[in-house]
Amino acid sequence: MAAWGIGLTMETGESPGARRQSPLLLLSFRHRDELAASAEAAGWRTIAARRAEGIERRFLASGAAVAVVDARGALEEGLAAARLLCDTVETNAAALLVLLSRNDVVALDDVFAAGATHYLASPFGDAEFTQALRFAERHAERLTGGTGGALDRARAAVSEMLGWHYARETGLRIGAPLSELLGLDTNKPSRPASLYRLLSLEGREAARGAMLRIKAGARATAFAHDMPGPGGERVAHHLRIDPADGAILGSIETLDTLGDDDMLAERGRRDALTGLRDGIATRRWIEVQVEAQRPLSLMLLSINRFEMINAAFGRDTGDAILRSVARRIERLATAAAGRKALVARIAGAEFAVGLDANVASENVRILAHELSHSLARPFVSGEHVVPLACRIGLAESAGGTEDATGLLRRASAALAEAKASDGNPIRIMTDAEAGVVERDNRLEIDLRRALDQDEIEIVFQPQVSVSSGKIVGVEALARWRHPELGELGAATLFAAAERSTYLVQLSDHVQKRAITQAAAWRPALSGLRLSVNVTAADIAVPGFAERFITLVDESGFARNRLTVEITESGLIEDLGAAASLLAALRQAGFRVAIDDFGTGYSSLAYLKALPLDYLKIDKKLAEDIEGSSRDRVVVRGVIEMAKSLGLSVVAEGVETEMQLTLLAREGCNYYQGFLCSEPVDAAVLEVLLAQGTV
Incomplete structure (x- = not known):
């Protein structure tokens, strides 16, 4: 039974009693780093922010079950952030912990x-902070029937229900009810093969898929199959990893006893205001579809x-409108999919519509x-005529590939994107986009550790004189050799830093590393200029x-x-202050360049306001x-404008001889790009310099 054994013989890698690394979203306006360090020391993977902008999307991307808003010394900002998060937190069955100053307890x-x-x-x-997080996490787990409760039920299933337990040390233990149902002798040692052989070909394929998901890192999954024997009923087979010992727990739930989806809906919880299903019933509906591996x-x-409706017309009118919206x-939804459609009110003015495989993807989009x-048509309540508008987030699942939590988070992320958009009110979040969100979130989490452990490396890309072909300088660039994602360039690195509000820290780190390394160069490199990047966020920092x-002076x-x-491309809000700062740097002996020229809308304003020595043409222009011929006219115009202002011109991203020839013809002074060299370390740079003319 090798296929089943793929998952059953694996190790989880967790030591008994080890705390799992749960993600935690933390928003603190004044104490971010201290709180993040405290939470990480207690075992949480912290996604920390200082600003509330985009906090809904960051929460969804984090995968966290607990969000913390630190309102100490910033009560109004904290309350506003909590309001931004509350619907998303409720929709995703999470917890929201607010930290208060003692004097603000009156605002409970x-x-x-x-x-x-x-x-x-x-x-x-x-x-105390750690314990508060643990209480909040337990609350979230209970809302979802979470890890602890689910594992307790699974353990009980071994002896009291249709269940089994497998550990490498003790082998397979099958509960008495399941042994009796299958006709197995509980007095004889069992192996996983004894269960696998009883499944149909379809059941075996579903079991293999579930075990591969466990092997890939899933803590819980399920698959559907028919029970062995003539007329076997349809069941959902739940699999979970026990973090205490790495064992696999199996429990079988008879789907026929649940009735059809409509019966399940009637037995599910209802929203008191609208009569629709509520958030818990919504999650259960999704779980049934997922367990049966149905597309949805x-x-x-x-x-x-909607809060403005309540403020303007009163809560009674607001409630009446919500009932009309429902x-x-x-x-x-019923017209599109019949009574099997899920329609629910899950939080405040937020609703859910779930559709099964009987509704084609095209028809879902039409709906x-x-x-x-x-919902854009006006609503009438008494004497009030109220216009509304809505935003919609849509996620689709192929069936059996994503659990209820993952699908809800993806739909919530799509809704957050729709809210942030000024255009289309409908946003669809695909599996691929969800993967990008997950990757970006992983980078945000890992970046803080990389900065703490000095993992960001510096490489240097040569800058070459167009007229002589000699290397005259280098630009310092950041590289991050991520242990799982491989080498990441400066663009990816700085994008992650900007999302995580660690942009200034990363920029400071790169500047220090680059200048310190260049100060220690061997004599062969002593004639080269060094260019380092400074962001708009840097120059906004006082001093x-x-x-x-x-x-620079301390480095030598x-x-x-x-x-x-x-x-x-990084917007400078106060050009006057930026001009004064750059003038001070030029007066101190540095030169100043404007990078990536041609990628932003404010190029001419920058040229007029800032004291510059160089203009660097963006790679796209090169x-x-x-x-x-029109493209060449644009590049010629940029170079001529720079020359008329007394600026030297550096072209970035030059990759072909033809590009270099045409740039030289237009009067470009320097270039950098793969035509000369990729970014390299100091040792390779010495070799390139020794070779002379490029």
Whole structure:
């Protein structure tokens, strides 16, 4: 029974009693790093933020079951952030912990109204904070029938229900009810093969898929099959990893005893206001579809700015409108999919529509547009005529590839994207996009560790004189050799830093490493200029120029060999302050370049306002010069404009001889790109320099 054994003989890698590394979203306006360090020391993987912008999407991307909003010293900002998070937290059966200053305890009614499930007031230490997180995590687990409760039920299933337990040390133990049903002798040692052989070919294939998911890292999964024997009923076979000892727990749930989906809906929980199913019944409906490996589509709908309706017309009118919204959604969903459609109110002014495989993907999208148009028609309540609008997030599952939590988070992420968009009110989140979100979230988490452990490396890309062909300088670039994702370049690295609000820390780290390494170069490289990048966020930090000058002087690197490159695509909000700072750097002996010129809308404003020495043409413009005559006219215009301002021109991303020839013809002074060399370390740089003309 090798196929079944693939999963049953694997090790989980967790030591008995080890705490699993659960993700935790933390928003703190003033104490982010201290709280993040405390949570990580207690075993959480922390995604930490200082700003509330995009916090819904960050929560969804994090996969966290607990969100923390630190409102100490920032009560109004904390309450606003909690309100942003509350619907998403409720939809995804999570917990919301708000931290308060002692004097703000009087505002607990407001904290509760904002959607918090837990609070903790200062003064408190690491131990109290850790315990508060544990209480919040337990709350979230109970909402989902979580890890602990599910494992307890699975363990009980071995002896009391249709269940089994497998560990490498003790072998397969089958509960008495299941042994009796299958006609197995409980007095004889059992092997996994004894169960696998009883399955049909279809059941064996489903079992292999489930075990491969466990082997790939899933903590719980399920597959559907018919029970052995004539007329065998349809069952859902649940598999879970016990973190205490790495054993696999199996339990069998008879689907026929649940009745059809409509019966399940009637037995599910109902929302008191609208009569629709509630969030718990929604999750259970999704779980039944997933366990049966049925394809399904899930839509989440949110009424725009509904809190303004309550404020303007009163809660009674708001409640009446929500009931009318529920009826419109119900009519359209039932018309599209019959009574098997899931229609639920899951949080505030947020609704869910679930559709099974009987509704084609094209028709799901048509329904989404019909819902959007229908909810945009005015609602009448008494003497009030109220116009509404909604946003819709849609996620589709092929069946058996994603659990209820994953599908809900993907639909929630799509809804968050739709809310953030000024255009289409409907957003579809595909599996591939969800993978990108997961990867980005992983980078945010790992970046903080990489900075703490000094894992970010510096490489240097040569800058070459067009007229002489000699290397005259280098640009310092960041590289991160991620242990699982491989080598990541500066663009990916800085994008992750900006999402995680660690942009200034990363930029400071790269500047220090680059300047320190260049100061230690061997004599062969002593004639080269060094360019380091400075972001708009850097120059907005008070005292940046003074600290930067001190850094260079303490390293021993000559000021007159250093160029500061300002990235043009990073918006500088105060051009006057930026101009003063850059003027101070030039007066101190540095040169200043504007990087990535041509990629942003503010290029001309920057050229007029900032004191510059170099203009660096963006890679896209360098590529375009091989295009049409109109493309060459644009590049020629940029170079001529730079020359008229007394600026030297550096072209980035030059990869072909033709590009270089055309750039030289237009008067470009320097270039960098793969035509000369990829970014390299100091040792390779010495070899390139020794070779002379490129």
